[in-house]
Amino acid sequence: MESCKEGSAEAPFKHIYIEEDIESSALKITEHFPDAEIIRIKHYKDVFNRPRQSFTGQKASPNLIIARKHGRLIYEGAPVCQDFGNKHFYYTSCVMNCLYDCEYCYLRGMYPSANPTVFINLDDIFSELEGLLQEHPVYLCVSYDTDLMAFEDLTGYVKRWCEFTASRKDLTIEIRTKCARTDLWDILSPCERVIFAYTVSPQEIISKYEKGTPSLKMRLNAVKSAMEHDHPVRLCFDPMIYIKGWKEVYAGMFKEVTQNIDADHIKDFSVGSFRISSGYLKNMRRMMPDSEIVNFPFELINGYYQYPKALEEEMEDYMSELIRMAVPKAEIFRP
Amino acid sequence: MIRIIFQDKVFEGSIKEYFETEGTGREVLVFGEDISSDDSISEDGEMSSFIYLYNGTENRAGYNDGVYRINRIADRYYPDLLLKSDMPEKATDEERVKEIYIIASAVLPPHRIHILEVTGEYTDTLKADVAGYIERVIKAEEADRNNKTKELIKEKKISEITETAAEELHASESMMRQIRELVRYALIADIPVEDILEKMGSEGLLPVADKKEGKKSLGELQRRICGSAL
Numbered sequence: 001m002e003s004c005k006e007g008s009a010e011a012p013f014k015h016i017y018i019e020e021d022i023e024s025s026a027l028k029i030t031e032h033f034p035d036a037e038i039i040r041i042k043h044y045k046d047v048f049n050r051p052r053q054s055f056t057g058q059k060a061s062p063n064l065i066i067a068r069k070h071g072r073l074i075y076e077g078a079p080v081c082q083d084f085g086n087k088h089f090y091y092t093s094c095v096m097n098c099l100y101d102c103e104y105c106y107l108r109g110m111y112p113s114a115n116p117t118v119f120i121n122l123d124d125i126f127s128e129l130e131g132l133l134q135e136h137p138v139y140l141c142v143s144y145d146t147d148l149m150a151f152e153d154l155t156g157y158v159k160r161w162c163e164f165t166a167s168r169k170d171l172t173i174e175i176r177t178k179c180a181r182t183d184l185w186d187i188l189s190p191c192e193r194v195i196f197a198y199t200v201s202p203q204e205i206i207s208k209y210e211k212g213t214p215s216l217k218m219r220l221n222a223v224k225s226a227m228e229h230d231h232p233v234r235l236c237f238d239p240m241i242y243i244k245g246w247k248e249v250y251a252g253m254f255k256e257v258t259q260n261i262d263a264d265h266i267k268d269f270s271v272g273s274f275r276i277s278s279g280y281l282k283n284m285r286r287m288m289p290d291s292e293i294v295n296f297p298f299e300l301i302n303g304y305y306q307y308p309k310a311l312e313e314e315m316e317d318y319m320s321e322l323i324r325m326a327v328p329k330a331e332i333f334r335p
Numbered sequence: 336m337i338r339i340i341f342q343d344k345v346f347e348g349s350i351k352e353y354f355e356t357e358g359t360g361r362e363v364l365v366f367g368e369d370i371s372s373d374d375s376i377s378e379d380g381e382m383s384s385f386i387y388l389y390n391g392t393e394n395r396a397g398y399n400d401g402v403y404r405i406n407r408i409a410d411r412y413y414p415d416l417l418l419k420s421d422m423p424e425k426a427t428d429e430e431r432v433k434e435i436y437i438i439a440s441a442v443l444p445p446h447r448i449h450i451l452e453v454t455g456e457y458t459d460t461l462k463a464d465v466a467g468y469i470e471r472v473i474k475a476e477e478a479d480r481n482n483k484t485k486e487l488i489k490e491k492k493i494s495e496i497t498e499t500a501a502e503e504l505h506a507s508e509s510m511m512r513q514i515r516e517l518v519r520y521a522l523i524a525d526i527p528v529e530d531i532l533e534k535m536g537s538e539g540l541l542p543v544a545d546k547k548e549g550k551k552s553l554g555e556l557q558r559r560i561c562g563s564a565l
Binding site for chain 2 (some may be wrong): 009017039040046047054060289295297
């Protein structure tokens, strides 16, 4: 519903906003964009938090923000997120926003801007984490508000997280991704506490609602490659999206999964239907009045919108059953 | 509506001349230098684009004569440069630009505020560059306006269907909100809600005698719209 769609939109990352006191540290990122206009800023929030920004317009023409993050850097996991049986469940955001453009993504409702924002002070996050690790083991999701794998050429953060985690025995991390890169396995050493969690969706959903993301075939190829390189892999059928004929669509997807990868060796599975906090959904409905996904007549339960209970259970039961039939001993986590 | 404010009369004349000559027939409002309130930028909350064209007097060292898009104002304000353009860019510290940006950004999104600085002589080439930029702004705004018109038509249809159904269901306010949500989803998802309502009518499920019956029929409407599992 906004101008600046393809054709009239600027090329991605034509503008890079950099906090002026970290310019030299940002060189490794900016050198990837020799033609970009560098705009020095005092604080990333002067750009990121501008009122009335066009999320849709910025998705079509994203600019990059490079900044230093202050204050608290590690947060307790949100109720809608799965803890996979871990007592001390946290997440962190060393990058905000994503290179992909999924219509259902909660970031659309959460952030005032779609511009990817890279925080260069990863060491500060590591320091805060060291403090937590002194108290108890930590299960940390590092790729929730972004897709770190897709940013790896720019940031190198996946490699740094892998190295840091390997050297801290009480730390387990999850790197959630839709990225289909296979070349990274040659530079990432496998560690049983670094879990690569692939979001897997039916191709029908990918084509219609996950703009810019790799196809199902490419994702499964990446999963297969990760497993061949001994990386623990989690498959996330989450969020499941309700569409007409969803059973056939998800069954077809799962058939493709089992035909292409050795599902017996998947570490565990996540199954969850689309759910979102009420405030985010309200923002998304305002932003996308024509979206079939966000305008579904959800039920509001404890501040979160979700599919009506019967539908939610049928979708998640159905997916779980497909998994169990193929992998009887599968460990399946649900919200 | 595109609103253009000129710091110098010479700009006003050239733009008016261009649009009259080209016969675009587009609505371009031209204001003089002085804006004392945001009324000149947005009327009744109606979205518009805003262009400020001015003569640069500061921070000219290292810049050739030309027209520049301003990407930073006084180390604090940043127009969102989403519109494609080959125009060179620069920052400005000029106080009057800051004041105008603050007024504009109080009512407009940052991607609809365009600040253009003319450095040096305003030649015919530069006039054409400015006119070309304004054309792009107009096209983007026209596309938005078309979308908005479609949206209004859809909203009107949602309201019409909702009101009829609500009356037949003796709906309370909360039921009416539910009906509106169902109707909206059905129209977006290409579910023939009008046919569904008509069929419910032919089956004796509509209209109903009271609100209690209305709740039952609303549940049935939900089942028919939302699918298999309900």
